[in-house]
Amino acid sequence: MWTHCFLRVIFGIFAIVSGSPWYLVFLPFFGIVYFKIQRVFVRTTRQLKRIESVSKSPIYNHFGESIHGASTIRAYRYKGRFQSRNFELIDQNNQANYYGSIIAYRWLAVRLEILSHLLVLTAALIFVWAKEHTTAGKVGFALSTALGMSQTLNWAVRQTSDLENHAVAVERLLEYTDKEEFPHEAEWEGKDKILESWPDKGELKMENFSLRYRKNLPPALDDLSITIKGGEKIGICGRTGSGKSTFVLSLFRLVEAEEKSSFIIDGVDCRKIGLHDLRKKLTIIPQEATLFSATLRKNLDPFGEYSDAEIWRAIELSHLKSFTDTLAKGLDHEIAEGGGNLSAGQRQLVCLARALLRKTKFLILDEATASVDNETDQLVQSTIRKEFKDCTILAVAHRIDTIDDSDKILVMDKGKIAEFDSPSALKSIDGGIYSELFKASGHAAET
Known part of the structure; x- marks a missing residue:
């Protein structure tokens, strides 16, 4: 999916440039702005994903403890207390997972819409200015492609974000391979062999x-x-x-x-x-x-x-x-x-x-x-x-x-x-x- 979005962006740029090569003068500016928006969004969603992953663990832990100790909870009539704690943990998780994501994606959509409209406006002005060096067919093709760039750019950023966010799961797995942070057990089978009769005294x-x-x-x-x-x-x-x-x-x-x-x-x-x-x-x-x-x-x-x-x-x-x-x-x-x-x-x-x-x-x-x-x-x-x-x-x-x-x-x-x-x-x-x-x-x- 990420490759598909990337190729569509490249094709859109090629279509606009084919209408007027002068568009290449403004292309670096749009590229820099787009890249800045992308990096801010990706860094934000990556942190939100990390917070969401960390806040999800207590939910599973609390649920497991509640199931294991269900008889004790019922005996002491603490059902309401444990339910409230469960809802509290879910709310904390939703703050990062649901509300945080909505805000981040809305922030991205507004800025990419503005960038896409500026892209179309710039292309139209260039075609008006350089009308003697292009044809109506090329202009129509370029502008129709530029009008669809908003959705393509949005999806390209989202796919890039999802790719990096999924890498957070790999990052958390790698944390457990860190022998300094989480010491591993020694070898199951040692190099030094022992006698079958050992220990014979028990000292x-x-x-x-x-x-x-x-x-x-x-x-x-x-x-x-x-x-x-x-x-x-x-x-x-x-x-x-x-x-x-x-x-x-x-x-x-x-x-x-x-x-x-x-x-x-x-x-x-x-x-x-x-x-x-x-x-x-x-x-x-x-x-x-x-x-x-x-x-x-x-x-x-x-x-x-x-x-x-x-x-x-x-x-x-x-x-x-x-x-x-x-x-x-x-x-x-x-x-x-x-x-x-x-x-x-x-x-x-x-x-x-x-x-x-x-x-x-x-x-x-x-x-x-x-x-x-x-x-x-x-x-x-x-x-x-x-x-x-x-x-x-x-x-x-x-x-x-x-x-x-x-x-x-x-x-x-x-x-x-x-x-x-x-x-x-x-x-x-x-x-x-x-x-x-x-x-x-x-x-x-x-x-």
């Missing part, structure tokens, strides 16, 4: 470990140095924003640490191996279980690595047997997206069954029982103590009583290690963070 050692989510932000983890022996049960606690969950993310390298950081498991530098090699050796039971819209078998064993006997054993150990016995299709029972047809406790037990199937040397519990009842909590805790007794366990907890039987307690504060010792030693520290958290949980500090 974790960190030195000068620092991590920040972006370069311009303060460190989320600040110069951590810690050694955890194989088979130890470590409870991780701290106040909100202390860095507990970030510590867990760093083990999976969901966020990369700074260059000076050292992260070693059983003598292997985990920052030099592939993400697949690292993550398949770690198991996590998160606070919010992630389940797929698939069968129970697929949710427990997505890659088909285990036999039915192993899957049934994991189900029995995770206390899901009583539930699966009620299912007509057994392992082929369909689970809804996000586990919508399971209770919160059942979803956590499915995650526990996954962990039992993999049985890696490292088990990470990220507030795994925070959203379940006490009965399910006791089932999960007892199974973990029995089945993972030879594994290294890192348990992030908001309930102190769930980690008080750990070998050691790691207390985080403002991204740093504030305390690291046995529970009894930490509770004996007057004014200590763990001691205060223990008292606040409703327990009397041990002496």
Whole structure:
């Protein structure tokens, strides 16, 4: 379309010049004015498109959050509040997308109409002045072509604007390829190969470990140095924003640490191996279980690595047997997206069954029982103590009583290690963070 408009403009100019070559004297003036109008319009609409693209993202984000939390919104009767916020975001988007575009295109149309009329007037005056050097046929052809130049010029500018505006989408995609602004994950398959039996002890050692989510932000983890022996049960606690969950993310390298950081498991530098090699050796039971819209078998064993006997054993150990016995299709029972047809406790037990199937040397519990009842909590805790007794366990907890039987307690504060010792030693520290958290949980500090 852009090429078609461009060729029509060239043809119109050729038609006018064929009527009188004197028109070439005035052509540079019209070309400069046209170019100036075009550049102002294109720059304006490009910025409007950029604003429109940026203002559209919050609409999708708010809509997704509203759908996800619809039951909570209805329960608290906040429907009107969320509707008002949605209308507000749409209005903000329309200010740039609809009203801004109308004003810009009207501005363009007025100026191009004036320019086109000046073009026709100039051509007519030239033909009157140089009537002895042209013919009536040429004059008629040139003027009829000039009269149609207004629409052609308008479309040519619009097509140029649309071409550049669509390039804004490419520009926004290129922003995500900027490794400085949006850090990319490391290679999935690393150059350094590891033994299939790694890790065999489960020893974790960190030195000068620092991590920040972006370069311009303060460190989320600040110069951590810690050694955890194989088979130890470590409870991780701290106040909100202390860095507990970030510590867990760093083990999976969901966020990369700074260059000076050292992260070693059983003598292997985990920052030099592939993400697949690292993550398949770690198991996590998160606070919010992630389940797929698939069968129970697929949710427990997505890659088909285990036999039915192993899957049934994991189900029995995770206390899901009583539930699966009620299912007509057994392992082929369909689970809804996000586990919508399971209770919160059942979803956590499915995650526990996954962990039992993999049985890696490292088990990470990220507030795994925070959203379940006490009965399910006791089932999960007892199974973990029995089945993972030879594994290294890192348990992030908001309930102190769930980690008080750990070998050691790691207390985080403002991204740093504030305390690291046995529970009894930490509770004996007057004014200590763990001691205060223990008292606040409703327990009397041990002496």
